[in-house]
Amino acid sequence: MLTGLALNRCSISVCRTAGTLLNRPTVSVVRSLKFSRRLIGKCSIAPADPFVVADDDKYGKKQVISLTPRLYDYVLSNVREPKILRQLREETSKMRGSQMQVSPDQAQLLAMLVQMLGAERCIEVGVYTGYSSLAVALVLPESGCLVACERDSNSLEVAKRYYKLAGVSHKVNVKHGLAAESLKFMIQNGEGSSYDFAFVDADKRMYQDYFELLLQLVRVGGVIVMDNVLWHGRVTDPLANDAKTISIRNFNKKLMDDKRVSISMVSTNRRWHDDMPQEIIIRKNHLGHNEPDPRKKSFNHERIDEAKIYLRIGKHLFCSESILTNT
Numbered sequence: 001m002l003t004g005l006a007l008n009r010c011s012i013s014v015c016r017t018a019g020t021l022l023n024r025p026t027v028s029v030v031r032s033l034k035f036s037r038r039l040i041g042k043c044s045i046a047p048a049d050p051f052v053v054a055d056d057d058k059y060g061k062k063q064v065i066s067l068t069p070r071l072y073d074y075v076l077s078n079v080r081e082p083k084i085l086r087q088l089r090e091e092t093s094k095m096r097g098s099q100m101q102v103s104p105d106q107a108q109l110l111a112m113l114v115q116m117l118g119a120e121r122c123i124e125v126g127v128y129t130g131y132s133s134l135a136v137a138l139v140l141p142e143s144g145c146l147v148a149c150e151r152d153s154n155s156l157e158v159a160k161r162y163y164k165l166a167g168v169s170h171k172v173n174v175k176h177g178l179a180a181e182s183l184k185f186m187i188q189n190g191e192g193s194s195y196d197f198a199f200v201d202a203d204k205r206m207y208q209d210y211f212e213l214l215l216q217l218v219r220v221g222g223v224i225v226m227d228n229v230l231w232h233g234r235v236t237d238p239l240a241n242d243a244k245t246i247s248i249r250n251f252n253k254k255l256m257d258d259k260r261v262s263i264s265m266v267s268t269n270r271r272w273h274d275d276m277p278q279e280i281i282i283r284k285n286h287l288g289h290n291e292p293d294p295r296k297k298s299f300n301h302e303r304i305d306e307a308k309i310y311l312r313i314g315k316h317l318f319c320s321e322s323i324l325t326n327t
Ligand SMILES: C[S@@+](CC[C@H](N)C(=O)[O-])C[C@H]1O[C@@H](n2cnc3c(N)ncnc32)[C@H](O)[C@@H]1O
Pocket: 100, 101, 102, 125, 126, 127, 128, 129, 130, 131, 132, 133, 149, 150, 151, 152, 155, 177, 178, 179, 180, 201, 202, 203
């Protein structure tokens, strides 16, 4: 039986064979080869065509395909990356840790979520040189604010330079230090339930803590996005028992039963073998408790129980005190 480890030491020809087979693949081929993502990561040859990851009964015969470099290039060619973000990405690519910055398609998704929410107050945990935070700041209204938490001063210098170049410095409140401390301070400062959106992309061992703190800071209906929730596929690897993997695994497990939030894992594929969802979008739910919401300015379903319904029929205005709620 071929194991993942044995395959890791494969020659390119084995990879090629696997790739060729998997270009016209079935799940059984994938399974019989015990195909390992780690194996593919070590091989220099990547298939040109996507291979089928799953298409059997278990998945309702729905065909799940992998992402290839060609397909990923196609995705990227459909990203509207602002020039300033491209410049930052290119400058960062020459720096240590450049693999940490989010990809253009991920940044576009974050910016889109912020726009869809009509967000004005956002938080980022893990700024690095600022790619994702700049993507968010660019779409915030002039009155908007992004609290950017980062412990590394060198990378923050790059981020701040780009905020300035992009003309968004006035929207970014940089918090240099440990993110958990900054978030705790914000809660103590009475900023609970006043944020619309948060993005977490730092210290995987702290995911549960960041989530709990952000849940206090984000308003009902607000969104928290946690990056890397599959941790490069390690969450399902029984041999991976390092602190970061365990932390993310436990976080995902706990979140499944957490009625305080709605959740959705999304696929923002980065590498052709990394074709599974990487991020989880978490929406804070209304559970009927009297959580204060200092903003209370936009209308949404969660706040419908606070609204009187007015109905005009001819000259008459009817007012309803009925309570409608979706919780
Ligand atoms: C994956 S990178 C963030 C990438 C960034 N979102 C981007 O798109 O470029 C993670 C960053 O989190 C920072 N970090 C890690 N642990 C932290 C902590 N406890 N508090 C604040 N920042 C932290 C690291 O210094 C690093 O710059």
